Amino acid sequence: MRLWSLHPRYLDRPGLTAAWRESLLAQAVLAGRTRGYTRHPQLERFRACEDPLVAIGAFLSGVQQEASERGYRFDVTRIDRPPDPGMPTAGWAGSVPVATGQVGYEWEHLMAKLARRSPEVGARWATTTNAQVHPLFVVVPGPVASWERPGPS
Numbered sequence: 001m002r003l004w005s006l007h008p009r010y011l012d013r014p015g016l017t018a019a020w021r022e023s024l025l026a027q028a029v030l031a032g033r034t035r036g037y038t039r040h041p042q043l044e045r046f047r048a049c050e051d052p053l054v055a056i057g058a059f060l061s062g063v064q065q066e067a068s069e070r071g072y073r074f075d076v077t078r079i080d081r082p083p084d085p086g087m088p089t090a091g092w093a094g095s096v097p098v099a100t101g102q103v104g105y106e107w108e109h110l111m112a113k114l115a116r117r118s119p120e121v122g123a124r125w126a127t128t129t130n131a132q133v134h135p136l137f138v139v140v141p142g143p144v145a146s147w148e149r150p151g152p153s
Helices: 013-030 041-047 052-069 100-117 119-125
Strands: 096-099 137-140
Touching: 013 041, 013 052, 013 100, 041 052, 041 096, 096 100, 100 119, 100 137
Parallel strands: 096 137
Antiparallel strands: none
């Protein structure tokens, strides 16, 4: 499960659809509808929110909005706690912190994925020096998150 801190605009088609599916799985875990993935480290930052279901709903909304802008039809009715229409994160914009180190780690991870899977998309973003994050997040100084499980270099 990868719940990207990066803005969904940077994801290729397979990445965007995976983000949607994995976010829906995260929502099911947070709502107690599944017994799998309950200890997944990427859920820690959502569990730290006052209302984890509202936070994951805002996250899903941002992914769904990007999909709609690309002409995809991600079923918004699958979001348990959707934000108010016209407000992609329903007042949650910039409310969940993500450290600069985490954003940098995810950017490198995504660029490596895109180089293998969708080189044309990777090339489009190759000169990006200050990647934007999903609207739910606000960037703060700091290292890679403690919940991140970096793979081998």
